[in-house]
Amino acid sequence: MTQATWTRRHLLSLATFTPWEYNTVLQTANSFREVLSRRTKKVPTLQGQLVTTLFFEASTRTRSSFELAAKRLSADTLNFTPGSSSLSKGETILDTAKTYLAMGTDIMVIRHQQAGVPQAIAQEMDRLQTQVRVLNAGDGHHEHPSQGLLDLFTLCTALDAQKPQLEVLRGKKIAIVGDIAHSRVARSNLWSLVASGAEVHLAGPPTLLPLAFKDFVKDFVTPAPDPGNPGSTLPVQVHWALEPALVDADFVMTLRLQQERMGQHLLPSGREYHQHYGITRDRLRVCNPQVKILHPGPVNRGVELSSEVMDDPALSLVPHQVTSGVAVRMALLYLLGSGR
Known part of the structure; x- marks a missing residue:
């Protein structure tokens, strides 16, 4: 060969x-x-x-x-x-x-x-x-792209440290949470994760995850703004509520909330964002028991992630990233x- x-x-x-x-x-x-x-x-x-x-x-x-x-x-x-x-x-x-x-x-x-x-x-x-x-x-x-590839490498090595390859993510549920509409990291991750065969769920406030975002991934995205509607079996689904994206998730990828979004009146405050979309140990209870957390950094503690999640080596893959x-x-x- x-x-x-x-x-x-x-x-x-x-x-x-x-x-x-x-x-x-x-x-x-x-x-x-x-x-x-x-x-x-x-x-x-x-x-x-x-x-x-x-x-x-x-x-x-x-x-x-x-x-x-x-x-x-x-x-x-x-x-x-x-x-x-x-x-x-x-x-x-x-x-x-x-x-x-x-x-x-x-x-x-x-x-x-x-x-x-x-x-x-x-x-x-x-x-x-x-x-x-x-x-x-x-x-x-x-x-x-390099961030998308290092995130992919982190995910694959978490599943198979000896032989990381695209195929190990097939069928895994991965939630991406946060300011997806403005995130270049989310876009690169979408290409790699869909190629791997993973099931991707996007979650964020309507101002940071508008339905128009589906145009970017129109070939494989279906909006599911209703928490009671799991959407279709297509590999990318969009939610305006956090919990449907987290249910049975194997990995949760959080994105940095840029402070200028509050200046643009897209969000009331970091505190309110954390109340609805911040990742805490309690919110992770609906995930796979072996769930792991990723974040491209720098992290706004108490906004995207609670400190107890960020500092828990059993949960956080941030240092590995x-x-x-x-x-x-x-x-x-x-x-x-x-x-x-």
Whole structure:
């Protein structure tokens, strides 16, 4: 049997990911997780290559994770800080990217508050016929593919630590709770979880989970705003009440509630949100007894999650997500950088 070769040049979205690509990322990340457990955590895989992080939007976890992943692969790194850059002097984003291209960048990791910026830079790199690969580290409300993949890796390793693969999630019930309408994390997770065959339930306030959201997943979503209506057997269901999404759930993925949503009058307060949608130990009683909790961070304690849930190692996979992030991003840089 011939071995397949990684051919994806850029990683901009999970919408067109194939099961083989998902499993390749999972298996490669699992190999790098073993590397990270050694005393010597560095491998020479990308030695001589330059990884540039172009973060036009503030980030702690994602940026640090990509930087550490690049260094663990022995790549050189360059960091872009918009506040002290030539953007303040009128330089365009594409000109900034071409400046780093001229410095010899091999891989650009890009985050921007506007959707489509990583795609625009990737198109420009291709138009110039460069060999630069572009990795989307989060763009507006569009997608956050590396977060979706590390969440997928966390879920799969929780079920099978030795051989994480897409198929282990088939038939599992996964609830995603919170500000789904504005979440790039939720969008990336939807693509991967539906591909796995999991049963996905979305829950949130009507202002943060409007029925129009079904247009995004129109091929496999059915709205179920009535708590008494379980909806159809399609793999994604939408609820405006929390409990139907939690009943018998194997995993609950909570999303960060951004404070600006209250300024936009989409929510009265964080306290009221917690009363109706916050995850507490009591609310988890309707879930599978072995339920596990995920959150992309940073967590607003007492809003999305209670502290007792957040700090309970028997419930929370949040620390595992952070650890998984380095291994998954090593895998992505390796696959894009080596094409193997």
